[in-house]
Amino acid sequence: MAGNIPVSPLAPARFPDLPVVKGATFATTAAGVKYADRTDVMLALLQPGTTMAGVFTRSATRSANVLDCQAKIGADSDAGAAIIVNSGNSNAFTGKAGEGSVAAICAAVAAETDLPEERVFTSSTGVIGERLPHDRITAKVAELAGAQDETALEDAAKAIMTTDTFAKGASATVEIGGETVTIAGIAKGSGMVAPDMATMLVYIFTDAQASRPALQEMLGGHTDKTFNNITVDSDTSTSDTLLLAATGASGVNVDGDATFAQALHDVMLDLAHQVVRDGEGATKFVEVRVTGAANDADARTHAMAIANSPLIKTAVAGEDPNWGRVVMAIGKSGAAADRDLLAIRFGDILVAEKGWVAESYTEDAGAAYMKAQDLVIAVDLGLGEGHATAWTCDLTHGYITINADYRS
Numbered sequence: 001m002a003g004n005i006p007v008s009p010l011a012p013a014r015f016p017d018l019p020v021v022k023g024a025t026f027a028t029t030a031a032g033v034k035y036a037d038r039t040d041v042m043l044a045l046l047q048p049g050t051t052m053a054g055v056f057t058r059s060a061t062r063s064a065n066v067l068d069c070q071a072k073i074g075a076d077s078d079a080g081a082a083i084i085v086n087s088g089n090s091n092a093f094t095g096k097a098g099e100g101s102v103a104a105i106c107a108a109v110a111a112e113t114d115l116p117e118e119r120v121f122t123s124s125t126g127v128i129g130e131r132l133p134h135d136r137i138t139a140k141v142a143e144l145a146g147a148q149d150e151t152a153l154e155d156a157a158k159a160i161m162t163t164d165t166f167a168k169g170a171s172a173t174v175e176i177g178g179e180t181v182t183i184a185g186i187a188k189g190s191g192m193v194a195p196d197m198a199t200m201l202v203y204i205f206t207d208a209q210a211s212r213p214a215l216q217e218m219l220g221g222h223t224d225k226t227f228n229n230i231t232v233d234s235d236t237s238t239s240d241t242l243l244l245a246a247t248g249a250s251g252v253n254v255d256g257d258a259t260f261a262q263a264l265h266d267v268m269l270d271l272a273h274q275v276v277r278d279g280e281g282a283t284k285f286v287e288v289r290v291t292g293a294a295n296d297a298d299a300r301t302h303a304m305a306i307a308n309s310p311l312i313k314t315a316v317a318g319e320d321p322n323w324g325r326v327v328m329a330i331g332k333s334g335a336a337a338d339r340d341l342l343a344i345r346f347g348d349i350l351v352a353e354k355g356w357v358a359e360s361y362t363e364d365a366g367a368a369y370m371k372a373q374d375l376v377i378a379v380d381l382g383l384g385e386g387h388a389t390a391w392t393c394d395l396t397h398g399y400i401t402i403n404a405d406y407r408s
Contacts, residue, residue: 005163005165006165007165007166008165008166008277008278008279008282009282009283009373010277010278010282010283010284010285010373010393011165011166011277011278012166012274012277015154015157015166015167015169016169016170016171018153018154018169018170018171018184019171019173019182019184020150020151020182021150021153021182021183021184021205021206021207021247021249022150022182022207022247022249022250023046023047023050023207023247023248023249024044024045024046024047024150024205024207024245024247025044025045025148025149025150025152026042026043026044026045026148026149026150026152026153026155026156027042027043027143027144027145027146027147027148027149027152027155028041028042028043028144028152028155028156028158028159029041029140029143029144029147029159031086031136031137031139031140032136033086033087033088033089033126033132033133033136033137034087034088034089034126034127035088039155039158039159040086040087040088040159041084041085041086041087041137041140041144041159042084042085042144042155042156042159042160043082043083043084043109043141043144043145043148044082044083044084044156044203044205044245045080045081045082045113045145045148046080046081046082046083046205046245046247047080047247047248047249048078048079048080049078049080049247049248050080050081050245050246050247050248051209051210051211051212051215051245051246051248052073052081052119052121052212052215052243052244052245052246053073053212053215053216053218053219053243053244053246054069054070054073054121054216054219054241054242054243054244055219055220055223055227055241055242056069056070056240056241056242057238057239057240057241059238059240061092061093061238062092062238062239062240063090063091063092063093063094063098063124063238063239064091064092064094064098064099064101064102065091065098065102065122065123065124065239065241066123066238066239066240066241067099068099068102068106068121068122069121069122069123069241069243072118072119072121073121073243074212075118076212077116077118077119079115079116079119080113080115080119081115081119081120081121081245082109082110082113082115082119082120082121083121083122083123083203083243083245084105084109084120084121084122084123084137084141084144085122085123085124085125085156085159085160085201085203086123086124086125086126086132086137087124087125087126087159087160087161087162087188088125088126088127088162089124089126089127089130089132089133090124090125090126090127090128090238090239091124091132091239092124092128092129092238092239093128093129093238094129094130094131094132097131097132098131098132100134101131101132101134102122104134104135104138105120105122105134105137105138105141106120106122108137108138108141109141109145112141112142112145113145121243123160123201123239123241123243124239125160125162125188125201125239126162128238153169153184153186153205154167154169154186156186156203157169157186157187157188160186160188160201161188162188163280164188164189164278165278166274166278167186168186168187168188168189168271168274168275168278169184169185169186169187169271170184170185170266170267170270170271170274171183171184171185171267172263172264172266172267173263174259174260174263175259176252176254176257176259176260177252179250179251179252180250181206181207181208181250181252181254181260181263182206182207182250183204183205183206183208183260183263183264183267184204184205184206184267185202185203185204185205185267185268185271186202186203186271187200187201187202187203187271187272187274187275188200188201189201189202189232189275189278200227200240200275201239201240201241201242202227202241202242202243202268202271203242203243203245204242204243204244204245204264204267204268204271205244205245205247206244206245206246206247206264207246207247207248207249207250207252208246208248208250208252208253208254208260209246209248209250209251209252209253209254210246210248210253210254210255211255214254214255214256215244215246218261218264219242219244219264222261222264222265222268223242223268225265225269226265226268226269226271226272227242227268227271227272227275229272229300229303229304229388229389229390229391230272230273230275230276230390230391230392231276231304231307231308231390231391231392232275232276232279232280232282232392232393244264272391273285273391276391276392276393277393279392279393279399280399281395281396281397281399281400281401282393282394282396282399283317283373283393283394283396284316284317284372284373284374284375284393284394285373285374285375285391285393286307286313286316286375286376286377286391286392286393286394287374287375287376287377287389287390287391288303288306288307288376288377288378288379288389288390288391288392289303289376289377289378289379289387289389290302290303290306290378290379290380290381290386290387290388290389290390291378291379291380291381291386291387292341292342292380292381292382292383292384292385292386292387293335293336293381293383293384293386293387293388294335294336294381294383294384294386295384295385295386296386296387296388297335297386298335298336298381298383298386299335299381299386299387299388300388300390301333301334301335302329302330302333302335302337302379302381302388303388303389303390304333304390305329305330305332305333305335306326306329306330306377306379306390307390307391307392308392309325309328309329310395311325311328311329312325312326312329312377313392313393313394313395314394314395316370316375316394316395317394317395317396319367319370319371320367320370321346321351321363321366321367321369321370323344323346323351323352323357323366326344326377326379327339327342327344327352330342330379330381336381336383337381337383338381338382338383339355340354340355341354341381341382341383342379342380342381342382343379343380343382344377344378344379345376345377345378345379346366346369346370346375346376346377346378347369347372347375347376347378349361349365349366349369351366
C-alpha cells in the first residue's frame with residue numbers, strides 16, 4: 001500500500017547512512033503476506049551473548065506476537081537471538097490461530113539458525129483480524145538465514161513498512177573509554193500512533209555490552225520521553241513493539257554510562273520524530289511545549305490534550321491560528337490550570353496571557369507563522385515547575401483517504 005501514497009512532504013531528503021553494528025546481520029524477502037512483489041519480511045540475526053530489552057503496547061487486545069515477546073524478553077541467555085518481522089498482516093485478534101502462527105514461525109527460525117525458540121522474537125504489522133498466512137513466511141526462512149548481511153539494515157526498514165511513505169532510520173556513534181560504540185535503529189509507523197507503550201514497531205541495535213536490567217531500565221526511561229510523547233491520531237496499536245539488542249561486540253560495557261544513555265535517547269527521539277513526520281496525510285510537524293504546570297504529570301496531560309485535539313490539528317492543517325482551541329484543550333484536560341495565569345505562544349509570538357489575548361498579538365502575525373511546516377505551540381500554566389513536550393502532526397483529508405481505503 002505504501003507505494004500508492006505520495007511521500008510525506010515532511011520526509012527527510014533520503015534514508016540516512018547507518019553504520020554497521022557488529023554482531024547483527026539482516027536479510028529481507030518478498031513472501032506475499034498481503035501484497036505481491038513487495039519485500040514484506042525481514043530477519044535479523046544477533047550473535048551469542050546478545051542482551052535483549054523491550055517495551056510493548058499495553059493494549060488489552062494486543063497481538064499473539066506481542067504476548068510471546070513479553071513472555072520471552074525478561075529471560076537472561078548467552079545464546080544468540082533472532083528478530084523476524086512481517087508487514088501486511090498484524091496477526092492480531094486471530095485467537096488460537098494467531099498463537100499457532102507465532103509458534104510455527106519461531107520453530108522454523110530456530111530450526112534453521114540453531115537458536116532456542118525462546119530467543120526468537122516475532123512482530124507482525126498490518127490489517128487486524130485476518131489470519132496470518134504464516135506458511136508463506138516459514139517457506140522463506142532458509143532463504144533469509146542464508147542471505148544475512150551486516151549492511152542490509154536499510155532493506156529491513158523498507159520491509160516493515162505498511163502505510164509509511166518513507167523508511168525510517170537513525171544512528172549514533174560515541175566514544176567511551178577510548179573505544180567506539182555504535183547504535184543504529186529502524187522504525188515503522190504512520191497511523192494508529194499514540195502512546196501506551198510506544199507507538200509502532202522499532203528495532204534498535206548496538207554493539208555495546210550491557211546487562212539486561214540496565215538495558216531495560218534505559219530503554220523504559222527513554223521511551224517515556226520519546227515514543228510515549230508522540231501522537232498522530234490518538235489510537236494505540238495492538239502490535240506496538242520496541243526491541244533493543246546489545247550484541248556486546250565492541251566489548252564496551254555501558255551499564256550506567258551517561259554518554260551511551262544520551263546517544264540512545266537521541267536515536268529514539270529521532271525515530272519518534274520521523275514517525276510523526278510520516279503521519280498519515282501530515283503536512284505539518286508540531287511540537288507542543290508545556291511549562292509552569294503543577295507537576296510533570298499535569299504538564300504531560302495538558303501537552304497530550306493539545307496534541308490529540310482534532311480541532312487544533314485541523315486548524316493547523318488549515319493554517320488557522322485559532323488559539324482559542326488551545327485554551328479549550330487546556331480546560332478539558334483534567335489537569336490543574338488557571339485561566340488568568342496561563343500564557344500561550346506560537347513560536348516566539350505571544351498570543352495570549354492573563355486570561356485574554358495579548359495586546360501585542362495580531363492575527364496577521366499568527367497566520368504568517370502557521371504557514372511554516374515546523375510549528376511550536378507553547379503554553380505556560382504559571383502554577384509550578386512541571387514541564388513536558390509532545391510531538392504531533394496536523395489532521396488533513398489525506399488521513400481520511402488513507403484509512404477509508406486501508407483494507408482494499
